[in-house]
Amino acid sequence: MNRDIYLDNGATTPPDPDILQGMFQHHLEIFGNPGSGHRVGHAAKALLETARQRTAEAMGGRASEVIFTGGGTEANALAILGLAGDTPADIAISAVEHACTKEAAKYLKERFNWTVNVIPVDAVGRVTPDGLAGTLTRNTRIVAIMMANNEVGTINDISALSRVVRTQSPRAKFVVDAVQGFGKIPFSVRRLDVDAIAVTAHKLHGPKGIGALWTPHPIRPVFKGGGQENGRRGGTPSPPLAWALSEAFGRQVADNERIQMLRDRLWAHLENVLPQVSLNGAPLGHGRIGNHLHIHIPDIPTEPLINALSADRMYVSGGSACSTGAFSAVLTAMGRRKEEGAFIRLTLGRFSTDEDVPEAAGRLANAVNDLRVAYA
Numbered sequence: 001m002n003r004d005i006y007l008d009n010g011a012t013t014p015p016d017p018d019i020l021q022g023m024f025q026h027h028l029e030i031f032g033n034p035g036s037g038h039r040v041g042h043a044a045k046a047l048l049e050t051a052r053q054r055t056a057e058a059m060g061g062r063a064s065e066v067i068f069t070g071g072g073t074e075a076n077a078l079a080i081l082g083l084a085g086d087t088p089a090d091i092a093i094s095a096v097e098h099a100c101t102k103e104a105a106k107y108l109k110e111r112f113n114w115t116v117n118v119i120p121v122d123a124v125g126r127v128t129p130d131g132l133a134g135t136l137t138r139n140t141r142i143v144a145i146m147m148a149n150n151e152v153g154t155i156n157d158i159s160a161l162s163r164v165v166r167t168q169s170p171r172a173k174f175v176v177d178a179v180q181g182f183g184k185i186p187f188s189v190r191r192l193d194v195d196a197i198a199v200t201a202h203k204l205h206g207p208k209g210i211g212a213l214w215t216p217h218p219i220r221p222v223f224k225g226g227g228q229e230n231g232r233r234g235g236t237p238s239p240p241l242a243w244a245l246s247e248a249f250g251r252q253v254a255d256n257e258r259i260q261m262l263r264d265r266l267w268a269h270l271e272n273v274l275p276q277v278s279l280n281g282a283p284l285g286h287g288r289i290g291n292h293l294h295i296h297i298p299d300i301p302t303e304p305l306i307n308a309l310s311a312d313r314m315y316v317s318g319g320s321a322c323s324t325g326a327f328s329a330v331l332t333a334m335g336r337r338k339e340e341g342a343f344i345r346l347t348l349g350r351f352s353t354d355e356d357v358p359e360a361a362g363r364l365a366n367a368v369n370d371l372r373v374a375y376a
Contacts, residue, residue, distance in 0.1 A: 005314045005360050009203070009291060009349035010150060010180065016205040016251060016350070019244050023207065026240035033236055035228065047239035054246035059197060059214050060188030067213045067229045068242050072179035073100040074222075075198030075213040078233065079175045080104040080142060082219035083196065088113040089141035094127045095120055095333035096151070098177055101144045119145070124282045125154040125334050132164045140169040147181035147197075151319040151330040151345060152281030153292030155185060162193040173217070179203060183252035184289050189214055201241075205350050206248030210241035255350045260290035262357055263348050267293055269361035274368060280331070280343065291348045298341035300371040305342045308367040314360060317345050342368075 006014065026047060032040035034048045053063040069075040080091070081104055091105050095118050108114035119127055119135040127145050136143070143165050148155045158176055165174050173195040181187070182199035189197055196219075200211035213219075225234020264284060270277050270293075280294040297305070302318045309316055319328045327338040336343070346360070 002313045002363070005356050005363070006351070007346045007348060007356075007360060008315050008317045009352075010153075010345055010347035011317055012202050012208070013205040013349045014351055015202075015207055016248065019206055019247050019251070022247065023240045023244045026243055030239060034239060035226065035236070044239045048237055048242050051239065051242035051246040055199075055212050055242070055249070056214070058182075058246070058249045059199070060190055061214045061216070064230075065214050065216045067215070067219075067232050068237050068245075069198075069211045069213055069233060070209055071202070071211040072177070072198050072200035073098075073211075075200070075211045076100045076144075076175070076177050076179075077104045078213050078219065078222050079196035079198055079215060080144060081107065081222055082232070083142060083173045083175065083215070083217060084108055084112070084114070084220075085141060088115075090115045090117055090137050090139045091142040091144065092117045092119055092132070092135050092140050092172075093144045094118070094146065096125050096149055096330040097144060097146055098150055098179070101146070101175075101177060105144070115139075121333050123334055124280075124287075125149050125152045125330060126282065126287075127156050127161060129157075129160050129164045132161055133168055136165070136169045136172070138169070140172045142175060143169070143172050144175040144177070146177040146179075147187070148178075148185060148289045149281065149330060150180045151328060152294040152334070153180075153289045153345075154282040155181070155287050155289065158187070158192050158194060166193065179211075180289060183249045184256060184291065199245075201245040201248050204245075204248035204252040206244045207241060210238065210245045212242075212245060252350065256290055259348050259350065259352065262352050262354070263291055263293060265357045266346065266348070266360060269358055270295065270364065273361050273365040280334070280336070293346040294343070295346065296336075296341060296343055297368055300342050300368060300375050302338075302342040302344060304371055304374075305344060305367055308371060309363060312363050312367065314363045317347075318343060319345060 030043050032044035034045040052066050056063045056066045105116045120131045175196045178197045183204045196215040202208040278296045282288040
């Protein structure tokens with residue numbers, strides 16, 4: 001029987017057993033409430049603040065600027081809703097943003113009468129400075145653009161886009177969804193010149209349920225509690241989860257070069273066994289996340305291909321795990337159509353192996369050949 005080959009790390013990653021063990025030990029040994037004034041609480045507070053410092057250093061910021069959240073979705077929503085002022089204004093989001101950004105913008109529109117302006121992308125899914133400049137208005141107060149696209153892997157030049165925002169809409173706050181980029185794309189918040197960055201752990205072989213928002217600005221909490229996170233995010237924080245986020249980042253960075261080499265080898269194998277395959281998004285290189293392939297195979301539909309691969313114990317996706325049903329909004333914004341054939345995302349991770357590469361290409365070729373017979 002075939003062994004499992006997991007190539008859906010863009011949706012979520014299998015947790016690192018060492019991180020889970022460390023987190024488990026922290027839960028057992030440092031279980032106190034960080035807000036408690038006794039020794040057990042002080043130990044929990046120390047673990048939490050050490051994790052905050054490590055997370056801040058990973059982004060090039062200060063510990064006081066990091067807010068721990070329940071994940072990337074909450075971090076993005078907190079940034080957008082928390083930085084929105086009391087006066088209705090314009091928010092500009094790219095056409096290929098994650099659902100959490102779109103929904104936060106929709107909330108501002110429906111509840112507070114904001115105007116949502118959509119920034120176009122080019123044929124590889126990238127926001128260009130000209131496209132951004134053509135969307136901004138004098139009334140733009142929030143700009144939300146992801147660092148790296150979760151579906152097609154294209155990386156945006158955030159620094160170049162920031163210069164457009166600062167020049168054309170200097171009162172706007174620039175919010176960056178770095179959920180896919182954190183740990184895979186080196187960056188410093190200072191050099192990027194942005195106002196908020198959202199990250200999460202479960203894309204880095206850490207646990208689900210923990211993310212972080214970096215921002216140097218005062219931020220209105222989406223919900224209040226006991227004043228935790230300096231009054232910016234209510235609820236008792238989990239020091240072990242915060243530790244796991246900071247630990248996952250370092251382990252990911254140490255393995256990125258190997259993962260990218262595997263990705264490049266996989267693409268070479270696919271081109272060899274599937275002559276009609278093509279790459280969606282930016283070419284391999286600095287413009288694409290190092291663990292990411294998004295491919296197009298003509299003449300067969302997407303869902304049966306994913307199902308056939310799953311039956312063969314190879315796990316891939318058609319795009320974002322947070323969007324189902326309709327054809328991808330990302331691919332639509334790039335000018336692609338459902339009728340063109342199958343579109344699938346292959347994302348490697350720290351537990352991908354040398355043996356996975358030729359085996360995955362072979363299973364994909366077999367599934368495609370079988371489906372072409374069925375759909376001939």
